[in-house]
Amino acid sequence: MTSEHGRSLDEMAADLTDRRRPFARATVVRAQPPTSARAGDQALVMADGEMFGFVGGQCAVESVRQSAVDSIAAGEGVLLRVLPEGAETYPETSGARVAVNPCLSGGALEIFIQPVVPTPIIQVVGDKPIALAIVDQARLLGWAVSRVDPEAAGVWEFTEPHGVVASIIASHGGDEAAAIRTALDHHVPFVGLVASVRRGATVLDAMDLSVTDRACVHTPVGLDIGARTPPEIALSVLAAVVAAIRRDGLAGTGAPEDAPAVVEPRREVDPICGMTVMVSADTIEYDDESGSHWFCCKGCRDTFVARSAGGLQAAQ
Structure with a gap:
């Protein structure tokens, strides 16, 4: 076909x-x-x-x-x-x-x-046990994963710049602020920092983030499940990402630059058969003094035109 x-x-x-x-x-x-x-x-x-x-x-x-x-x-x-x-x-x-x-x-x-639907992409900054556990578990979820060397956190570019739903910084030090800033500049909707409450607050306070950017950053990242080991912490982190996806409908960083913007299709009711039709360039249309009308098929349009003509003649 x-x-x-x-x-x-x-x-x-x-x-x-x-x-x-x-x-x-x-x-x-x-x-x-x-x-x-x-x-x-x-x-x-x-x-x-x-x-x-x-x-x-x-x-x-x-x-x-x-x-x-x-x-x-x-x-x-x-x-x-x-x-x-x-x-x-x-x-x-x-x-x-x-x-x-x-x-x-x-x-x-x-x-x-x-x-x-495109597979969600998660970026993980770090090479320590928690970062590696997040990578392994994200792959089990069927997600695409890109791990970033923490030494390049301030200059790294997304290998997959479109569709990233989350960036998790689990480098336990280094230039965490630069990694957060890079993720925010790429409009990643969920940015997580693996850190204690005190250290996470210190990092964010020093960044002077806008209210909008601050709302995208989660630290300490993860659901409170009493996690202690790296696999348990990874589970709590990914659970928080999944919850955000399901609750907030997180989209990635957008479609490729050459992709046309997706607009919710306009829906109209065929005045003859009552069917709801989606309005597009090839939808059958007829314009008269009362406005524009859309139809599911030529038969409905012809019926509408005939009825309109009959009503006009009767009025005359």
Whole structure:
């Protein structure tokens, strides 16, 4: 199956993954005639709703686009059941979502949508046992890890400048302030300093941080679990990072510089069938004296135009 510029969807997915661009893969797992899709048909959906590939007609496409965008934002897969109006519905359960489309010509679809979100990156400054334990445990979580030599803490550059969710300084001395400053300058949302309460406060007080920057720095870093050994301390540190990710939805340091800004897609209601559609450059639109209107398909637009023309003639 091909996508943009003749590339296969697999090639496109590999490229997006390499460039750390979030997307979702939608796969038809069941199709009931007379739907045009077949089991195994696939599409890739970007975070802004742009789609490549084929998973059915326009009515099914709108449901897939919206579910995929929501799936990417939540970081969770979903089984989408697309049903024509009047069909026997399925109960909505965890991990499943039902879309009843009035304009669907018949048949039903089940489509599994799997988000592919860039792996979080954690930077660890230090070469002592606690730093090494943090590195080992972060890898067990499936994160990408970059360990920084504490001797270069003041001049180091991120080997992966995009997607860093946390920088942990566990050098136990050295130029910790320079390491913190570098992380803040790269807009890392969670910066942790492994230190005692007194030493951590001393380091931060000497830096004259802004209120915003100070809120990003955590010291002593880690949840209070009574940790004593390096592995236990590493566990408490990573637990604090995970808690921040889940609680605050930490994003990394951003998409690559060549990535277009992701804007939450605009959603409008088709005035004919009542379906919610995502507004993009290729969304069917019709403008009249009452304003702009968007439609799931040409049939709905033509019906709207005909009704508008009929109402205008009656008024005359």
